[in-house]
Amino acid sequence: MTQALTQSYRDLKVWQEAMNLAESCYKITKSFPKEEIYGMTSQIRRAVVSIPANIAEGYGRRTRGEYIQFLYIAQGSLKELETHLLLSIRVELASSQTVNTILKQCESVGKLLLLLIRALENKNK
Numbered sequence: 001m002t003q004a005l006t007q008s009y010r011d012l013k014v015w016q017e018a019m020n021l022a023e024s025c026y027k028i029t030k031s032f033p034k035e036e037i038y039g040m041t042s043q044i045r046r047a048v049v050s051i052p053a054n055i056a057e058g059y060g061r062r063t064r065g066e067y068i069q070f071l072y073i074a075q076g077s078l079k080e081l082e083t084h085l086l087l088s089i090r091v092e093l094a095s096s097q098t099v100n101t102i103l104k105q106c107e108s109v110g111k112l113l114l115l116l117i118r119a120l121e122n123k124n125k
Contacts, residue, residue, distance in 0.1 A: 017112055021051065022049055029041040032088075036093065040093055044085065047077050054073045068121060075113050
């Protein structure tokens, strides 16, 4: 779905899925030890919130180029989030089963972001 078919960024499937991902990450980090509140908990939450926030901010920009740039920033935050999640398994803050469920959500958001970026880039051609 592209911007022309939507009334708001909230209508975008990618934004909706990114919000679901953020909700999942907030839930998983609630069980992290309190000493991680300024460490891994903060890093995961900051990265995941950046994804839907950048999708929304890009949607509100004046040019398609700016919009695409914010979608690429969201994509970068998604990769950062995946890295933090994988590390949380390694340092035994979360189970691989729990994290793998969230990583599947990450994969879905990543595919939707790529589709939207390609659709917007193809409009320039």
